[in-house]
Amino acid sequence: MVVVGAGECGTRAAFELREAGWNGPITLVGAEHSRPYERPPLSKYVLTGSEGNVEPPALYEDGALRDAGIEYVAAATVTGVDREGHEAVLADGRRIPYERLLLATGASARRLPVAGIEAGGVHYLRSRADAIVLRDRLRPGARIGVIGAGFIGLEVAAAAAARGCAVTVIEAAPRPMSRAVPAAIATAVADRHRQAGVDLRCGLAMERLTRQDGALLLELGAPREAPGPAVQRLPHRRGWSGPAAEPHTYTVPRPSEALPLAFDTVVAGVGAVPETALAEKAGLAIDNGVRVDDRLITSDPDIFAAGDCCSFPHPLYGGRRIRLEAWRNAQDQGRAVARNMLGDGRPFAAVPWFWSDQFDLTLQIAGLPDAAAREVVRDRPDGVTIRFGLGDDGRLLYAAAVGTGNAVAKDISLAEILIARRAVPDPAPLTDPAVPLKTLLRQAPS
Amino acid sequence: MSTWIAACQTDDIDPEDVIPFQHEGVGYAIYRSPEDDFYATAGHCTHERMLLCDGLVMDNTIECPKHNGRFDYTTGRADGAPVLVDLPTYPVRVEDGTVFIGIG
Ligand SMILES: Cc1cc2nc3c(=O)[nH]c(=O)nc-3n(C[C@H](O)[C@H](O)[C@H](O)COP(=O)(O)OP(=O)(O)OC[C@H]3O[C@@H](n4cnc5c(N)ncnc54)[C@H](O)[C@@H]3O)c2cc1C
Numbered sequence: 001m002v003v004v005g006a007g008e009c010g011t012r013a014a015f016e017l018r019e020a021g022w023n024g025p026i027t028l029v030g031a032e033h034s035r036p037y038e039r040p041p042l043s044k045y046v047l048t049g050s051e052g053n054v055e056p057p058a059l060y061e062d063g064a065l066r067d068a069g070i071e072y073v074a075a076a077t078v079t080g081v082d083r084e085g086h087e088a089v090l091a092d093g094r095r096i097p098y099e100r101l102l103l104a105t106g107a108s109a110r111r112l113p114v115a116g117i118e119a120g121g122v123h124y125l126r127s128r129a130d131a132i133v134l135r136d137r138l139r140p141g142a143r144i145g146v147i148g149a150g151f152i153g154l155e156v157a158a159a160a161a162a163r164g165c166a167v168t169v170i171e172a173a174p175r176p177m178s179r180a181v182p183a184a185i186a187t188a189v190a191d192r193h194r195q196a197g198v199d200l201r202c203g204l205a206m207e208r209l210t211r212q213d214g215a216l217l218l219e220l221g222a223p224r225e226a227p228g229p230a231v232q233r234l235p236h237r238r239g240w241s242g243p244a245a246e247p248h249t250y251t252v253p254r255p256s257e258a259l260p261l262a263f264d265t266v267v268a269g270v271g272a273v274p275e276t277a278l279a280e281k282a283g284l285a286i287d288n289g290v291r292v293d294d295r296l297i298t299s300d301p302d303i304f305a306a307g308d309c310c311s312f313p314h315p316l317y318g319g320r321r322i323r324l325e326a327w328r329n330a331q332d333q334g335r336a337v338a339r340n341m342l343g344d345g346r347p348f349a350a351v352p353w354f355w356s357d358q359f360d361l362t363l364q365i366a367g368l369p370d371a372a373a374r375e376v377v378r379d380r381p382d383g384v385t386i387r388f389g390l391g392d393d394g395r396l397l398y399a400a401a402v403g404t405g406n407a408v409a410k411d412i413s414l415a416e417i418l419i420a421r422r423a424v425p426d427p428a429p430l431t432d433p434a435v436p437l438k439t440l441l442r443q444a445p446s
Numbered sequence: 447m448s449t450w451i452a453a454c455q456t457d458d459i460d461p462e463d464v465i466p467f468q469h470e471g472v473g474y475a476i477y478r479s480p481e482d483d484f485y486a487t488a489g490h491c492t493h494e495r496m497l498l499c500d501g502l503v504m505d506n507t508i509e510c511p512k513h514n515g516r517f518d519y520t521t522g523r524a525d526g527a528p529v530l531v532d533l534p535t536y537p538v539r540v541e542d543g544t545v546f547i548g549i550g
């Protein structure tokens with residue numbers, strides 16, 4: 001068994017292969033130099049933590065690789081797959097034979113499609129190495145420009161503000177986290193940023209980036225509503241939730257009246273692109289990521305794909321093909337794909353779940369926020385509002401909420417169970433905060 | 447030798463739920479199972495040290511509110527990623543409606 005990519009998904013899969021009873025060799029090949037680590041802290045405490053508290057957690061305990069008999073090949077890139085000969089080919093020419101191969105190649109930060117980008121100095125955040133460089137730039141008083149108000153952009157903005165930087169966020173869409181979260185949640189989060197002094201500007205297009213006297217000058221366009229002469233296709237960001245969206249069309253505004261903004265550092269959080277190069281080269285089907293079926297099998301029955309790099313049909317959403325960029329999904333699919341590589345053959349149907357931390361707020365979403373026909377809300381006495389999305393047939397399709405600390409966790413977890421059970425909850429108790437959500441579970445057969 | 451500390455009354459906790467308890471600066475989590483048995487574990491998750499008492503209890507499982515790591519609170523056993531390290535557990539005794547936990 002050979003796993004390509006030692007991120008959340010690939011590493012979990014390698015361990016699960018052993019756990020599930022595979023006795024043969026397991027090789028885990030990863031392009032990064034460090035021991036496999038958790039990515040989410042990179043935009044959180046890795047940026048804000050004091051010295052000595054900046055390492056993202058490792059994905060396994062000391063000695064666990066040895067105990068599980070997993071061979072980890074670090075700092076090695078798989079550049080080819082010989083499907084006939086059943087061999088993975090490494091950049092240095094090494095060949096690793098496989099019976100079954102897993103592509104867990106993840107995603108990489110989307111590059112900014114803006115003129116003048118070659119001026120340099122634009123930071124992206126995907127790896128531990130990126131975070132270490134960026135962390136150093138977030139000095140008190142530094143002028144930080146964040147392009148994109150998706151989850152990573154907003155988490156970076158919150159971290160930079162916490163470090164005492166002067167932070168401006170530029171977003172092309174009319175609101176942050178568009179479509180990835182219900183509008184009311186986006187508003188609450190935007191308010192929190194503004195309250196912390198973040199200059200959050202939505203509906204603005206970037207026009208040009210130049211470098212002058214050590215500063216980066218960003219020229220902006222007028223609000224998106226303004227009629228514009230040209231139509232440009234820009235990838236629409238989905239953060240790490242929900243299906244990655246179709247490219248999004250918007251009008252480029254007339255030449256800007258606004259003065260260019262000057263920054264010491266520009267960070268782009270404009271979405272992620274699935275790492276499909278290897279799969280493409282191997283001739284596998286691609287469809288917004290490596291295309292897999294509901295068992296996470298690619299167009300080659302001996303090659304599987306899972307995590308951020310793959311698109312798959314989701315049985316809870318009518319078989320709709322989605323690609324998720326979410327940590328829990330990477331874990332869940334890692335475990336599921338390992339079992340399927342050993343012939344388990346069960347469809348993958350876990351409820352999508354993700355969270356984001358910004359300042360003292362945590363937002364959590366279970367299910368797909370853009371799947372529902374209508375939304376009903378539960379206003380809790382503690383001020384937290386849980387938003388439920390219901391389908392045409394009344395089925396619960398998502399639940400989303402934002403609150404301080406861990407205030408939303410229990411209700412979102414209960415909703416997740418209801419979603420998995422395809423529950424059609426009666427809206428009255430759902431919206432009545434006096435009725436514990438747990439009582440609804442009893443009415444929803446598992 | 448354990449020292450027995452009175453932590454709470456039995457009816458302070460709903461069935462299938464958890465409450466926090468502090469003693470000498472150390473946090474604990476006290477559970478009441480659906481069968482009305484009582485258990486105690488360390489108060490913080492072994493992943494990123496979040497308070498477990500904000501998490502969901504289902505049957506014998508506590509789910510961490512932060513990243514959904516799961517533990518069997520009757521044994522402390524971690525259910526796998528993201529929680530890789532088991533949770534310390536403490537003996538519990540119930541006397542006349544008071545829940546005592548044994549520490550030390
Ligand atoms: C800064 C940041 C913050 C995040 N925060 C959250 C959050 O709060 N909540 C949430 O739900 N999700 C979050 N995510 C998303 C989450 O981290 C990802 O969904 C998850 O890491 C996906 O795991 P993966 O294993 O599929 O891909 P990755 O983690 O991207 O791992 C893929 C690995 O494969 C390697 N690789 C790629 N191609 C090759 C090759 N050909 N040969 C060898 N190795 C290769 C890559 O170097 C990489 O190490 C965040 C992501 C980032 C970047």
Ligand code: FES
Pocket residue numbers: 491492493494495496510511512513514515528529
């Ligand atoms: S802190 Fe408990 S799972 Fe992460």
